[in-house]
Amino acid sequence: MSAIAVSYTVDGAADAPVVVLSNSLGATRGMWDPQVPALAERFRVVTYDTRGHGESPAPAGPYTLDDLVDDVVALMDEVGAERAHFAGLSLGGMTGMRLAAREPARVHRLALLCTSAKADPQGFRERAAAARSAGTASLASTVVSRWLTPAYAAAHPGLVARLEAMIAAADDEGYAACAEVVADLDLRGDLGHITAPTLVVSGAEDPALPPDHQRLIAEGIPGAELLTVSPGAHLPNLEQPLQVTGALLGHFDAAGAAR
Numbered sequence: 001m002s003a004i005a006v007s008y009t010v011d012g013a014a015d016a017p018v019v020v021l022s023n024s025l026g027a028t029r030g031m032w033d034p035q036v037p038a039l040a041e042r043f044r045v046v047t048y049d050t051r052g053h054g055e056s057p058a059p060a061g062p063y064t065l066d067d068l069v070d071d072v073v074a075l076m077d078e079v080g081a082e083r084a085h086f087a088g089l090s091l092g093g094m095t096g097m098r099l100a101a102r103e104p105a106r107v108h109r110l111a112l113l114c115t116s117a118k119a120d121p122q123g124f125r126e127r128a129a130a131a132r133s134a135g136t137a138s139l140a141s142t143v144v145s146r147w148l149t150p151a152y153a154a155a156h157p158g159l160v161a162r163l164e165a166m167i168a169a170a171d172d173e174g175y176a177a178c179a180e181v182v183a184d185l186d187l188r189g190d191l192g193h194i195t196a197p198t199l200v201v202s203g204a205e206d207p208a209l210p211p212d213h214q215r216l217i218a219e220g221i222p223g224a225e226l227l228t229v230s231p232g233a234h235l236p237n238l239e240q241p242l243q244v245t246g247a248l249l250g251h252f253d254a255a256g257a258a259r
């Protein structure tokens with residue numbers, strides 16, 4: 001399958017270095033709302049909806065991880081970014097690892113949040129089957145229970161409701177095809193080929209992709225740094241926005257300091 005034109009938003013000065021932000025399974029680019037304003041003070045921030053999500057097209061599956069990477073490369077071409085910093089969470093991080101390994105010249109610095117080089121294939125195949133048979137709404141409350149720690153969710157019922165609605169609005173087939181991408185991938189052989197300076201972020205209480213997954217990534221990518229956010233579950237950028245935004249700013253700003 002060739003690249004599709006994904007839906008995206010650009011914030012920040014036109015001549016600033018570009019940062020691309022990539023969403024997790026079931027989310028949209030709106031998941032980066034807590035990060036965009038601060039990042040956009042120093043960077044040209046491109047957020048997009050992975051195919052099958054949000055306002056992007058949901059072509060019939062199957063998709064491969066390389067299809068998702070092709071979409072990012074086309075997006076970078078579209079916004080005129082020969083090279084960009086890239087941050088991705090979970091599925092977005094998987095896209096980022098493959099992008100950085102396959103197209104090293106296109107990635108300046110990489111941030112990988114709550115992601116995995118090899119996830120549980122059976123669980124994601126079951127998730128895909130459930131999305132197809134009962135719709136993404138049937139998954140929403142279980143998935144959100146992994147995105148936030150129980151205490152934070154209890155204190156933020158409005159956020160929980162918005163996140164559940166976001167998942168319920170995801171295209172059933174698009175979600176399923178992306179879940180199968182996660183089921184099929186094995187990026188362990190790619191890690192040693194990633195040359196972009198890399199920050200890996202874990203949520204200490206992430207029940208979806210626990211910190212062991214990120215430790216393996218950090219050990220496999222030469223020179224990678226590992227940060228654990230606590231308390232934090234699968235979407236610590238929502239629960240600990242200041243810490244996660246600060247870590248991204250520090251990591252991407254280091255490019256300027258090193259110049």
Ligand SMILES: O=C(O)CCC(=O)CC(=O)O
Nearest residue numbers: 024025090091143146208
């Ligand atoms: O979040 C992702 O992109 C993949 C892992 C996942 O679906 C975790 C979850 O929401 O349960």
